[in-house]
Amino acid sequence: MPSALHTKLCDVLGVRHPIVQTAMGWIATPELVAASGNAGAFGCLATANLRPDEVDAAIRKTRELTDAPFGVNFLMEAPGADEIVDAIVRHRVKAASYSRSPNPEFIKRFKEAGILCMPTCGAARHAQKAVQLGADLVIAQGGEGGGHTGSVPTSILIPQVVDAVDVPVVAAGGFKDGRGLVAALAFGAAGIAMGTRFLLTAESPLPAATAQRYFQATVNDIPITTQVDGMPQRVVMNELVQRLESSGSVRLLFRALRSGLAYRKLSGASIPELLRSALAMRRSEKLTRSQTLMAANAPILVKTAMVDGDPAHGVLPSGMVSGVIDDRPRCAELIERIMAEAEQTLAALAR
């Protein structure tokens, strides 16, 4: 009898297990993506931390490390997004992952090249819209998920999206183990997608000092804030976020300007390019002027924690699930553990 754990997602993505490792800026490097892929999951490469001209090399590097299929995540309204689309198409990457502001031109290019379109959505109506625009599968992320996130809890969102669309749905937001995988399948999803759980693996480049903050956090220490970049983002509460939450708008603006300039250096974007993408974001997300500037600030603040290892002065995007994670296994061990627990859970239910 075919296993209930070999789902449509395995066939569509060409992987052994119905598990997606989602993109995380600075963290979902070629090494992490390859480790996930080699363990039988589907990894997504992050590009939020790369200049557009670096994406080609990152895809090549991932291919050197694994034969497994993988995806590339990018922000369609970011400066140089068309260069990233070129690289994805040129390398015939398996899937393109995106969330806000889908660009119909880019989606058309992916469809023509046979690249799967895999958006992340936080509401059923967004998932419907994404499918109308060409999504081949949808990651539905509940509000407990890490990074930018919606407000509908996973347990409510997943069945709602499953009922609303006719493509495979991958459940995200709060997953870490085999019981969660079986629960997601019971809701009608074809698998699970996890960010925070993969952030806390041995192959993730997360510095030890920052990892310690994730391990110390309880589920009550991981709120949603809009003070980092104007959009609701779930993070581990720390000294920086406490300060941002109590800062007046002038100080926020000053801080945003300062880090916006640092980001310009890092990303190689010109000022007109940055302004264009900030304005596009402002339109699509209905941000105020100061929020628009804050958005330019965010990548530098994430880098401070995720690369420089300074968890007090940087932003620590996180799902609530880090409040119940206290180990850092290798990806292969993690995936084996999840699949074994899912098998046991199914057997126990059958009994």
Ligand SMILES: Cc1cc2nc3c(=O)[nH]c(=O)nc-3n(C[C@H](O)[C@H](O)[C@H](O)COP(=O)(O)O)c2cc1C
């Ligand atoms: C540290 C971190 C960085 C993230 N960076 C990105 C990113 O660059 N692009 C993106 O689309 N999502 C990003 N996310 C969201 C994740 O890809 C994923 O959707 C989310 O973590 C799933 O919820 P979970 O953390 O409960 O598993 C990030 C999440 C975390 C925790």
